[in-house]
Amino acid sequence: MTRTRTPRTRPVLPVTSALLLFTVTLLSACSSSADIEAEERAESSNAGSAQPLSVDTSPEQADRVSSDEDxxxxxxxxxxxxxxxxxxxxxxxxxxxxxxxxxxxxxxxxxxxxxxxxxxxxxxxxxxxxxxxxxxxxxxxxxxxxxxxxxxxxxxxxxxxxxxxxxxxxxxIMAFTAQSGSDLEIAEAADIAGLTLAVGSGTNQERILLDWNADNEAAGLEPATLDYYANAADALLAIRSGRVDAYLGPNPNAVYQESKGQVAIVGTVNAGWPNTxxxxxxxxxxxxxxxxxxxxxxxxxxxxxxxxxxxxxxxxxxxxxxxxxxxxxxx
CATH class of the missing domain: 3.40.190.10 (Periplasmic binding protein-like II)
Structure with a gap:
């Protein structure tokens, strides 16, 4: 029997120095791309425990795990x-x-x-x-x-x-990501009431948020405002600029981005909610x-x-x- 795990809200990853360069540029209060890149370099050099996963990105994949024939x-x-x-x-x-x-x-x-x-x-x-x-x-x-x-x-x-x-x-698993240092905690429908959330149109994530909004409205709570983005890069820019409170997207991408100090994971939900x-x-x-x-x-x-x-x-x-x-x- 496959077990169902309790969603985490603030994971701490055992990570080491970066070999992997992620291409998404995050938006800051600065207005030019040069300023944004400069801020990213400064944040990378000043990062404490939130360091990137150490992954071999060469075509040879020298550190790939292997098995033997059964x-x-x-x-x-x-x-x-x-x-x-x-x-x-x-x-x-x-x-x-x-x-x-x-x-x-x-x-x-x-x-x-x-x-x-x-x-x-x-x-x-x-x-x-x-x-x-x-x-x-x-x-x-x-x-x-x-x-x-x-x-x-x-x-x-x-x-x-x-x-x-x-x-x-x-x-x-899907993850809610917010600005690094955010004090948001999202574990259930009530936690998104009144928030502005980035999401992709036609995705399973959108289906979850629409269902949560319906539950909130039935309970007399304010629904979340859904802000639609074509890709995760644009959603990350919206997080960093403060245009949205959080973004709901695939957990693996969020784990990698959090390890680089780009975002904080503030909650998770199974993609099949309310099922697994x-x-x-x-x-x-x-x-x-x-x-x-x-x-x-x-x-x-x-x-x-x-x-x-x-x-x-x-x-x-x-x-x-x-x-x-x-x-x-x-x-």
């Missing part, structure tokens, strides 16, 4: 997939750290999702054949056979379960690969490489106890 898991790989000795995996590689992003060569996809896929390939005795795909592409890529699995922060839901099989490996949603390896429905992926994941759970990989990226709060095939979800 013969029992490898025996479960369907013959048509095992024939070429490769596991072809799609990852959205043009996003923000730490999930999937481009390495220093601006070509190789690296990140936490790549690392989990690499562990599964190791445990199945297959070579990882990584394909950089867009988020919009992943369903058709699996259905057409262009990729055999997707590891890219895909959440399990009822609609997707009709077409795909899933093997879980993380909780799906999981992030999972995604395969074509009924082709038999998901059982092999689950067994491969169980092997890396057991040998510690799964935990070590989450620690590498600061994502231990999203860990699950065991991989589950096609978990029950609310319709």
């Amino acid at each position: 013969p029992d898991a490898a025996a479960l790989v369907p013959g048509a997939i095992a024939a070429d000795g490769r596991l072809t995996v799609g990852v959205v590689g043009t996003g923000e750290p730490p999930l999937g992003f481009l390495a220093d060569d601006n070509s190789t996809v690296v990140g936490s999702e790549v690392d989990i896929a690499s562990l599964v390939a190791d445990s199945l005795g297959l070579e990882l054949d990584l394909r950089n795909i867009s988020w919009e592409q992943w369903p058709l890529s699996v259905q057409s056979g262009d990729v055999e699995a997707v590891f890219s922060n895909v959440g399990v839901n009822a609609e997707r379960l009709q077409l795909f099989d899933f093997a879980t490996y993380r909780q799906g 949603t999981y992030v999972a390896a995604t395969t074509l429905k009924g082709n038999g690969l998901v059982e092999a992926v689950q067994a491969g994941l169980q092997h890396v759970f057991d040998d510690g490489s799964y935990t070590a990989t989450l620690e590498r990226w600061g994502l231990t709060d999203e860990a699950v106890d065991e991989p589950v095939v096609n978990p029950q979800v609310a319709s």
Whole structure:
């Protein structure tokens, strides 16, 4: 049984010196980009405990955690997939750290999702054949056979379960981020009453906030004002300028940004609120690969490489106890 964790509000990350340069520029009270960059450099040099995660961003990924082959898991790989000795995996590689992003060569996809896929390939005795795909592409890529699995922060839901099989490996968590030093604490609907919150249109985060607003209005509380942004970079600028009180976005990105001292995480909520949603390896429905992926994941759970990989990226709060095939979800 996968456990549900209590959302955290103010995590403290064990971090070291930075190798990873994040490209989002944060807005200050200054008006020019040069002033903003100067302020960022000053903040970076003066940062105390909020230092960046120490991550190898080279294409070689010398510090990537590895595993070994599990013969029992490898025996479960369907013959048509095992024939070429490769596991072809799609990852959205043009996003923000730490999930999937481009390495220093601006070509190789690296990140936490790549690392989990690499562990599964190791445990199945297959070579990882990584394909950089867009988020919009992943369903058709699996259905057409262009990729055999997707590891890219895909959440399990009822609609997707009709077409795909899933093997879980993380909780799906969203985080509220605010200015560093903020005294906000957001754990439930009442905590957002009267706030101005940045969110992306049409996202699961928006759905949660709209539901919370409805609950607040029913309770006689002032609803939050939702301010819509096309991307996380613009939302971060809005936080820093004081145009919004907080932003609700993916927890992995927030953890990385907080480690750099750019924001403070002031609350978390499961992406499936009021239920629990999981992030999972995604395969074509009924082709038999998901059982092999689950067994491969169980092997890396057991040998510690799964935990070590989450620690590498600061994502231990999203860990699950065991991989589950096609978990029950609310319709």
